[in-house]
Amino acid sequence: xxxxxxxxxxxxxxxxxxxxxLRVTGLDVDIRTPKGVLRAVNNVSFEARAGRTLxxxxxxxxxxxxxxxxxxxxxxPVADVTGGTVVLNGTDLAALSPKQRLKYAGPELxxxxxxxxxxxxxxYTVGTQLSEAFRIHQKLSAKAAKVKAIELMRHVGIxxxxxxxxxxxxxxxxxxxxxxxxxxxxxxxxRLLIADEPTTxxxxxxxxxxxxxxxxxxxxxxxxxxxxxxxxxxxxxxxxTVAVMYAGNVVETGPVREVxxxxxxxxxxxxxxxxxxDVGRGADLNSIAGSPPELHRIPEGCVYQSRCPLVQDxxxxxxxxxxxxxxxxxxxxxFALTTANKELDHV
Amino acid sequence: MSDAILTPSAVAPTVPLLDxxxxxxxxxxxxxxxxxxxxxxxxxxxxxxGETLxxxxxxxxxxxxxxxxxLMLEQPDEGTIRFExxxxxxxxxxxxxxxxRRVQMVFQDPFASLNAxxxxxxxxxxxxxxxxxxxxxxxxxxxxxxxxMEIVGLRASDAGKSPQEFSGGQRQRIGIARxxxxxxxVIVLDEPVSALxxxxxxxxxxxxxDLQKRLGVAYIFISHDLSVVRHVADRVAVMYLGRIVETGTxxxxxxxxxxxxxxxxxxxxxxxxxxxxxxxxxIVLEGEMPSPLDPxxxxxxxxxxxxxxxxxxxxxxxxxxxxxxxxxxxxxHFPMTTEDLKSAGSPIKPKNAVNLxxxxx
Ligand SMILES: Nc1ncnc2c1ncn2[C@@H]1O[C@H](COP(=O)(O)OP(=O)(O)OP(=O)(O)O)[C@@H](O)[C@H]1O
Ligand SMILES: Nc1ncnc2c1ncn2[C@@H]1O[C@H](COP(=O)(O)OP(=O)(O)OP(=O)(O)O)[C@@H](O)[C@H]1O
Ligand code: SF4
Ligand code: SF4
Ligand SMILES: [Mg+2]
Ligand SMILES: [Mg+2]
Numbered sequence: 001x002x003x004x005x006x007x008x009x010x011x012x013x014x015x016x017x018x019x020x021x022l023r024v025t026g027l028d029v030d031i032r033t034p035k036g037v038l039r040a041v042n043n044v045s046f047e048a049r050a051g052r053t054l055x056x057x058x059x060x061x062x063x064x065x066x067x068x069x070x071x072x073x074x075x076x077p078v079a080d081v082t083g084g085t086v087v088l089n090g091t092d093l094a095a096l097s098p099k100q101r102l103k104y105a106g107p108e109l110x111x112x113x114x115x116x117x118x119x120x121x122x123x124y125t126v127g128t129q130l131s132e133a134f135r136i137h138q139k140l141s142a143k144a145a146k147v148k149a150i151e152l153m154r155h156v157g158i159x160x161x162x163x164x165x166x167x168x169x170x171x172x173x174x175x176x177x178x179x180x181x182x183x184x185x186x187x188x189x190x191r192l193l194i195a196d197e198p199t200t201x202x203x204x205x206x207x208x209x210x211x212x213x214x215x216x217x218x219x220x221x222x223x224x225x226x227x228x229x230x231x232x233x234x235x236x237x238x239x240x241t242v243a244v245m246y247a248g249n250v251v252e253t254g255p256v257r258e259v260x261x262x263x264x265x266x267x268x269x270x271x272x273x274x275x276x277x278d279v280g281r282g283a284d285l286n287s288i289a290g291s292p293p294e295l296h297r298i299p300e301g302c303v304y305q306s307r308c309p310l311v312q313d314x315x316x317x318x319x320x321x322x323x324x325x326x327x328x329x330x331x332x333x334x335f336a337l338t339t340a341n342k343e344l345d346h347v
Numbered sequence: 348m349s350d351a352i353l354t355p356s357a358v359a360p361t362v363p364l365l366d367x368x369x370x371x372x373x374x375x376x377x378x379x380x381x382x383x384x385x386x387x388x389x390x391x392x393x394x395x396x397g398e399t400l401x402x403x404x405x406x407x408x409x410x411x412x413x414x415x416x417x418l419m420l421e422q423p424d425e426g427t428i429r430f431e432x433x434x435x436x437x438x439x440x441x442x443x444x445x446x447x448r449r450v451q452m453v454f455q456d457p458f459a460s461l462n463a464x465x466x467x468x469x470x471x472x473x474x475x476x477x478x479x480x481x482x483x484x485x486x487x488x489x490x491x492x493x494x495x496m497e498i499v500g501l502r503a504s505d506a507g508k509s510p511q512e513f514s515g516g517q518r519q520r521i522g523i524a525r526x527x528x529x530x531x532x533v534i535v536l537d538e539p540v541s542a543l544x545x546x547x548x549x550x551x552x553x554x555x556x557d558l559q560k561r562l563g564v565a566y567i568f569i570s571h572d573l574s575v576v577r578h579v580a581d582r583v584a585v586m587y588l589g590r591i592v593e594t595g596t597x598x599x600x601x602x603x604x605x606x607x608x609x610x611x612x613x614x615x616x617x618x619x620x621x622x623x624x625x626x627x628x629x630i631v632l633e634g635e636m637p638s639p640l641d642p643x644x645x646x647x648x649x650x651x652x653x654x655x656x657x658x659x660x661x662x663x664x665x666x667x668x669x670x671x672x673x674x675x676x677x678x679x680h681f682p683m684t685t686e687d688l689k690s691a692g693s694p695i696k697p698k699n700a701v702n703l704x705x706x707x708x
Contacts, residue, residue, distance in 0.1 A: 033512070059544045060516025114515050118459060173407040197515070200541050203405045203571040204615040230516075230544045233574070233617035274545040276552070276578040284556065285578070287549035291500055 017051040021089055021191045021224035022071070028083035029063070029070050031295070038295040040066045040079065042248040045322065048192060050222040053214070055235040055256065057271070058245030059292055064228045065114050067245070068194045071226075072111045073101050089191055107137050110185030114196040114228070119181060120169040126153075126180055127165035133187045148187075156183040156213055175206035182210065186217060193217070196228040211238055232275060236260055241328075244268050247292045247303040250322055254329030264325055264336040266308045302333070310335050362432045363393040364565050365417070365533060370426035372409075372416055376640070384639045386412040388589040389426065394533065397563035401580030401597065403571065403612065407639070408586045410569045411455055414535045417567070418452050430533075448478050451526040453519075455537040455569075461510040461518060468492055468506030471524045478529055495524040500550055515542040523551060527558075535567045540575060552579060573616040577601055585609045588639060588647040595675030603688065605669075605677035608648050610688065646680065654681045 029041035041063045048054045056064050069075045071086050073093060086093045088108055093101055113119055121129060130152055131145035140148065146165065153161035156179040158172075169177055178198065185193055195214070199207040211234070217223040227239055235242060235256060242259050244252040244267065252265040263269045270288040290307040299305060302315040314334055325331040372387040386409045394400045402410050415421045417428065419435055428435060435446050454460035461470055472492050475482055482488045493503040499520040510518055519542045526534050536555075540548040552575070558564045570576050576583060576597070583600040585593040585608065593606040604610040637643050643650050649659040658680055666676040 057544075060542065060547055061514040065514065118456075175406050197542070203403075204573065204612060204617070206406055207571075207617075208615045230542070230548070231572075231617065232545060237617045271545055274549040276545075276549070276574050284553045285549035287553065288546040291502070294502065294504075 017049075017222055019050045020047050021050050022048040022226070023087045024067075024071060024084065025087070026084035027067065027070060027081065027086065029066050029075065029079055030082045031066075031079045033078070035296055039298065040248055040295060041070060042298075043084070044245070044248075044250050045084075046243040046250060046253060048224040048226050049240075050191070050224050051218050052240040053218065053225040053227050053238055055239035055242045056226060056228045056245065057230075057232070057235060057242055059247075059267075059271075060230070062245045062292065063248040064245060065196055068111065068196050068226065068228060072109060072194060073098070073105060074111065106133075107188035108190050109192045109194070110187070110190040111194045112181050112185050112196060112198050114200075120177060122169055125166050125168055126172070130165075130180070130184055130187065133184065137188055152183045152187055153180070156180065157209065175202050175209070178202060178206070179210060179213065182213065186223065189221060190223070192224045192226070194226045194228070197230070198227070199229070199231075199234070207234070214238070232260070232272065244271070247298060248295070249303050249332065250330075251304065251332045252330065253322070254326075258326075258329060264329065264331040265304075265333050266310055266335075267304050270307075304333075310338055363429075364396045364398075364431060365392075365394045365567075366429040366432075367392045367417070368427050368429075370413070370416060370428065371424045372412055372421055373424050382640070385589050385642065386639065387416065387423070390591055392584055392591065392594070394565050394567060396532070396565055397559055398582070399559070399566040399568055399580050401576040401583040402567060402569045402586065403573065403576055403583065404586030405588075405612075406571075409589045410586055411537055413586075414452060414537050414567065414569060417535055418450060444477070448474075448481075448529045449532045450535075451529060451531040451533070452535040453522045453526045453537060453539045461521060463510055466507050466509055467496075467501070467513070467521050470510070470521055471495055471506075471528055474525065474528045481529065491528070495527055498527065498554055499524045500547055516544060516547060519543060520547070520551070530562070531564065533565045533567070535569070537569045538571070539568070541570065541572065548575070555579070573601075573613065585612065588637065588642055590647060590678065592648065592679070593675075593677040595672065599672055599675040603672075603675075603683075605675065605682040606648075606679050607652050607654050607681075607683060609677070610683050646678070648679075654679075654687075656681065 024047070025045045027041055027044040028039065031038045031040050044067055046054060046056075056067065058064055066075070066079065070081050075081070081094060084094070088105060091104060093105055096104060120126070127146055127149045130149035131142065134140045134145040134148045135142065150161045150165050153165060158164055158176060158179065172180065182195070182198065185195075193214070199210055202210065214225055215238070218225060227235070229235060239256050241254065242256045243250050244259070244265065246267045252259060252263065252268045259268060260272060263272055267288070273286045274288065276285050288307055293299060293303065293306060299316070301317050301319050302308070302311070303319070305311045305315045308315065312334070318334070320332045320334045322330045322332040325336050368391055370387055370390040371385070374384040374386055376382050376384050390413060392400065402413070404410055412421065416423050430446065430450065435443075438446050465473070472488055475488055482491050492506060496503045496506060501517060501520050501524065505513075510521065513521065519539065523539060540551055543551060555566065556579070559566065566579070568576065568579050580597045582594065583597050584591045585600065585606065587608050593600060593604065593609045600609060601613060604613055637647070637650050643660070645661050646652070646655070646659040646664050649655040652659065662680070664678045664680045666678050667682070668674065668676040
């Protein structure tokens with residue numbers, strides 16, 4: 001390997017596979033709205049490990065993007081972290097000043113936002129935008145940073161990067177732009193990559209290429225990945241562990257195969273039962289009746305009570321805590337075992 | 348439905364609702380060399396009343412351009428569009444207004460397509476400002492707005508919020524509610540459910556299905572999620588680099604793809620399998636889609652096709668079908684055979700494509 005490519009993909013000596021890279025504990029995020037302060041993310045805990053992928057799943061609007069932005073310290077001005085810790089490789093990010101945080105987390109944490117295809121600045125060349133991280137964080141000269149940018153473009157599979165480095169974003173296809181964004185996020189060889197719906201806008205062949213890229217980064221550089229997606233098939237194929245969110249709360253976590261194979265939270269069950277699989281063309285798909293509670297009307301007790309087919313009085317009175325439920329799994333439900341064993345009627 | 352020319356009853360049932368022939372759209376892009384980008388190249392398609400046509404293909408192949416041209420948001424360079432036998436580009440005044448009401452679109456990007464200065468309620472009810480006869484009273488409009496928001500799983504009490512206050516999936520539902528506001532006959536849906544979680548996705552798909560059964564709405568359904576297309580579509584058209592390379596019934600295209608690109612697409616789709624079975628082998632389609640500014644000679648897929656022969660570089664294949672399935676056509680000199688499809692389980696590597704994602708040496 002030539003020397004100038006080293007920081008692009010060398011395995012980090014300071015990371016061993018499966019070691020905890022990110023530990024989020026009891027994270028709360030509040031949004032200030034005209035209706036008052038709303039809790040969008042409540043007491044969320046999960047961890048991401050080196051060389052592994054954690055998938056964050058859940059109903060649209062349940063707070064996945066908000067959680068991702070809170071971890072990255074990039075919340076919208078109306079939202080604040082009001083509780084919990086975000087520990088990245090031993091350092092509590094929430095305890096750092098914004099300036100310290102940028103300096104520390106900039107190189108260590110990469111994020112690809114959900115609206116990624118509009119995230120590149122149309123007036124600067126891709127090379128300029130890719131070089132920026134190297135210039136700011138590694139204090140490289142413009143020339144040296146450009147060499148790095150070209151190397152990075154090659155690494156994410158952009159053909160002829162030397163001639164394309166001076167092109168503008170609109171001159172690349174959607175799939176290429178998406179890979180450029182992932183390249184930017186991993187430019188400084190971070191420990192953690194948060195990818196919010198990184199392939200939603202892309203067809204399956206480009207998606208397969210991007211997933212291969214993420215797999216390579218995981219094996220080569222022990223990158224820890226937090227993947228946010230609605231695509232359960234993708235999760236089944238790419239993720240090691242999964243955290244399922246509902247109305248701002250984590251309701252179930254565990255190894256993907258086990259959670260998908262025998263879900264213990266009724267919401268997870270409902271989600272899996274909605275897969276458009278073997279129902280005939282034109283037949284109705286299963287879905288979970290009703291809709292999630294409004295943020296300013298989250299009930300006492302269990303967050304899922306209004307839609308849960310197993311609801312009992314105790315669910316309305318006491319919110320179930322996320323508790324260990326078998327090896328490596330946690331569930332927040334008073335009747336977790338019942339869910340695993342019973343036919344549920346969602347509709 | 349006051350306009351006689353465009354009312355369904357005035358039209359013989361044999362005329363397809365939408366009939367497109369030879370549709371071509373070029374973009375002129377600034378820059379050196381050849382600056383004509385052929386986004387649509389002689390597209391033929393038809394959609395009947397109450398039917399769903401699925402449209403799939405690699406990102407950048409022209410799906411959204413096709414959708415926009417069908418909606419007359421782009422002017423085609425060549426070809427004809429017939430809506431119940433009438434060319435919408437020839438319509439004026441009241442007739443044009445009536446047509447606009449009957450053909451609606453859900454745009455692909457829920458982040459860019461909604462006006463940030465309007466509330467969700469204003470966005471959904473905006474079409475009624477032009478089509479005033481539909482819900483003439485304020486009360487009727489308010490009731491219909493509530494109904495539409497509930498139909499797509501939004502809360503009517505959120506009508507006063509602006510798009511930025513909704514999550515990605517919630518914004519996509521605003522777009523769907525808006526398209527439904529005028530009770531159209533055809534809806535072009537550009538990735539309508541890609542930002543939705545499965546349960547909401549199921550609700551929206553059930554709703555679309557229900558509207559189709561009750562009112563005979565036709566859909567052109569663009570999606571990269573093949574399991575969704577399989578569920579909703581009656582027929583499927585597969586696009587590659589501005590051309591439709593294969594069409595047939597959903598079953599034909601999914602189960603017996605004839606074009607190598609379709610076969611690759613089907614095999615790249617992720618699989619939800621929790622039984623722990625070993626992952627399937629796939630046709631590994633490598634390389635980027637060629638630049639539409641400089642498409643390959645002959646067959647446009649040949650730079651990535653593992654079946655390509657010399658003739659593919661010199662002669663563009665025309666549509667062909669087998670005797671058994673005359674309406675299942677593909678543009679390929681060497682369509683997939685039953686044996687090909689069986690061996691598609693083992694990885695087929697394109698012989699002339701570079702491996703772009705090879706580990707860095
Ligand atoms: N700027 C804002 N003002 C008010 N509410 C907001 C704002 N941004 C987000 N929300 C609300 O916060 C909740 C969480 O939003 P978030 O974007 O995290 O959802 P998500 O899980 O990423 O959903 P999706 O899958 O649809 O992207 C949603 O209910 C959303 O309506
Ligand atoms: N206004 C425009 N000017 C120049 N080129 C354009 C314009 N709109 C689209 N194109 C080009 O036309 C081709 C087809 O684009 P289109 O948006 O139709 O693709 P698509 O199939 O919808 O892709 P995706 O799945 O990524 O949405 C692309 O190469 C694109 O770059
Ligand atoms: S705690 Fe009760 S309401 Fe909540 S998910 Fe479990 S059974 Fe359902
Ligand atoms: S015509 Fe040739 S290059 Fe094109 S798809 Fe068929 S075999 Fe492949
Ligand atoms: Mg989101
Ligand atoms: Mg498109």
